Amino acid sequence: NAGVMQNPRHLVRRRGQEARLRCSPMKGHSHVYWYRQLPEEGLKFMVYLQKENIIDESGMPKERFSAEFPKEGPSILRIQQVVRGDSAAYFCASSPEGQGINYGYTFGSGTRLTVV
Amino acid sequence: AQSVTQPDIHITVSEGASLELRCNYSYGATPYLFWYVQSPGQGLQLLLKYFSGDTLVQGIKGFEAEFKRSQSSFNLRKPSVHWSDAAEYFCAVGNTDKLIFGTGTRLQVFP
Numbered sequence: 001n002a003g004v005m006q007n008p009r010h011l012v013r014r015r016g017q018e019a020r021l022r023c024s025p026m027k028g029h030s031h032v033y034w035y036r037q038l039p040e041e042g043l044k045f046m047v048y049l050q051k052e053n054i055i056d057e058s059g060m061p062k063e064r065f066s067a068e069f070p071k072e073g074p075s076i077l078r079i080q081q082v083v084r085g086d087s088a089a090y091f092c093a094s095s096p097e098g099q100g101i102n103y104g105y106t107f108g109s110g111t112r113l114t115v116v
Numbered sequence: 117a118q119s120v121t122q123p124d125i126h127i128t129v130s131e132g133a134s135l136e137l138r139c140n141y142s143y144g145a146t147p148y149l150f151w152y153v154q155s156p157g158q159g160l161q162l163l164l165k166y167f168s169g170d171t172l173v174q175g176i177k178g179f180e181a182e183f184k185r186s187q188s189s190f191n192l193r194k195p196s197v198h199w200s201d202a203a204e205y206f207c208a209v210g211n212t213d214k215l216i217f218g219t220g221t222r223l224q225v226f227p
Contacts, residue, residue, distance in 0.1 A: 042217035101148055101213055109159040
């Protein structure tokens, strides 16, 4: 039973380019959460999605960031026109239907985005 | 404001020594409490969690944590540290579907 799969592991983008980060939840999990870890900081919540629905995006920057979790396929975190301040590790977590925080979440290994 | 404080940024212990990592929180409602461990370049692994009941909870890898409501603390302990425990440890709180993390404590273990 594979865990939460994130790809790519490392992503380098030039300023102004787009970054697409993918997250495949654990088998049987229908909830996905994205967190961002800036250097020397803890993880900060970005967005919580269920299939085809954004449940809570209170942690998402207002501009340039978007997330989706389609009926088929992985969840995508998209960052348009990246800037140096977007350089961070982006982690995805998943949980089963109806369990949420009770489950404690399973995190992927993250995507480390570097903007040059 | 909701927050988590891990006062120790960096801790160094000798292998075999006991360990206590501190975590204090500020949260309006009764929180769920978690400890995660992150090895370099890796994701987060859940060590243990507390929701209710017995205030001393056991986790994986020989770790335990004690919830003290009066002190708003949830300190992580291990009686004898192994070199493989060297990693970053994060305390987190929440009672909805998003967690608030502390800034982490980096543990270094000397042989």
